Amino acid sequence: EPEVTQTPSHQVTQMGQEVILRCVPISNHLYFYWYRQILGQKVEFLVSFYNNEISEKSEIFDDQFSVERPDGSNFTLKIRSTKLEDSAMYFCASSVRTDEQFFGPGTRLTVL
Amino acid sequence: AQKITQTQPGMFVQEKEAVTLDCTYDTSDPSYGLFWYKQPSSGEMIFLIYQGSYDQQNATEGRYSLNFQKARKSANLVISASQLGDSAMYFCAMRGTNNDMRFGAGTRLTVKP
Numbered sequence: 001e002p003e004v005t006q007t008p009s010h011q012v013t014q015m016g017q018e019v020i021l022r023c024v025p026i027s028n029h030l031y032f033y034w035y036r037q038i039l040g041q042k043v044e045f046l047v048s049f050y051n052n053e054i055s056e057k058s059e060i061f062d063d064q065f066s067v068e069r070p071d072g073s074n075f076t077l078k079i080r081s082t083k084l085e086d087s088a089m090y091f092c093a094s095s096v097r098t099d100e101q102f103f104g105p106g107t108r109l110t111v112l
Numbered sequence: 113a114q115k116i117t118q119t120q121p122g123m124f125v126q127e128k129e130a131v132t133l134d135c136t137y138d139t140s141d142p143s144y145g146l147f148w149y150k151q152p153s154s155g156e157m158i159f160l161i162y163q164g165s166y167d168q169q170n171a172t173e174g175r176y177s178l179n180f181q182k183a184r185k186s187a188n189l190v191i192s193a194s195q196l197g198d199s200a201m202y203f204c205a206m207r208g209t210n211n212d213m214r215f216g217a218g219t220r221l222t223v224k225p
Contacts, residue, residue: 031211043149043157043203043215056212091157098211099145099164103157 002026004104006092012110013082021077021107023092032075033093033101034067036060043091049075082111114139116206118216125194126224132179133189133219135204145207146187148178151218152200160202163187194223 005024013019025032034046047057049067066078075094079086089108093101115138125131137146148160163171163178171178179188191198204216 033213035213042217043205045213045215048211048213050211056210058212089155093157098207099162100159101147101207101213102159103149105156 004092004094004102006090006104006107008107009105010108010110012112015084015111016081019079019082019109021079021090021092021109023075023077023094023104024073025075025092025094026102027073029094029096029102031055031095031098031101032067032069033095034077035091035093035103036088037091037106038088046077079109082109084111087111114141114144114206114208114212114214116204116214116216118204118219120219121217122220122222124222124224125191127196128193130190130192131194131221133191133202133204133221135187135189135216137185137187137204137206139185139206139208141208143209146178146180147205147207147213148176148187148189149203149205149215150198150200151203157203161189191221196223196225199223 007022032049037043045058046061048055064080068076089106091106092104095101117136144165146163150158161173161176163180175192177190201218203218207213
């Protein structure tokens with residue numbers, strides 16, 4: 001069964017460094033999303049992406065964040081200058097339409 | 113603004129019994145979708161069930177059913193015949209017309225043998 005994959009599973013970085021989190025959505029899906037979950041808290045929407053552009057973003061998704069679909073398969077989230085409070089699990093998700101969203105296993109980002 | 117409320121931080125159920133996890137929502141969008149996800153201790157997010165705001169019938173997926181009461185703005189998840197493997201966090205979520213999705217705070221379900 002096709003699934004969303006994410007790399008790396010765990011990323012450790014120093015405060016102020018740039019990180020790129022990678023996702024490969026399910027191949028026939030058209031909508032892509034990033035979410036984050038700070039340890040012990042609820043899942044928070046960051047951004048949705050459709051037709052090669054951002055369709056919606058939350059207040060969390062400020063100028064430090066950007067997304068890209070550089071080729072036909074990858075979907076990336078870049079954090080330009082990480083802060084301690086960016087430490088969280090980051091989930092990528094994809095969907096065919098705007099109904100079922102399938103999540104990847106997540107990337108745990110630790111900012112030191 | 114959209115809001116999702118899960119008022120039960122924790123629930124216990126006896127194995128093989130049914131359990132209802134509550135979810136209420138608030139939105140001004142005419143079209144929206146409601147989701148339930150399961151998050152076991154391993155951390156992954158597992159899609160369980162989806163209900164569109166215009167769907168006439170309540171969604172069902174195996175042992176999961178969604179009790180959708182549009183006038184009350186509630187979308188409760190019913191798990192029938194609970195199994196030990198159902199122990200996990202359960203999140204209710206809502207997608208608005210702008211395709212953003214908001215999650216509730218979650219309910220931790222513990223199934224007792």
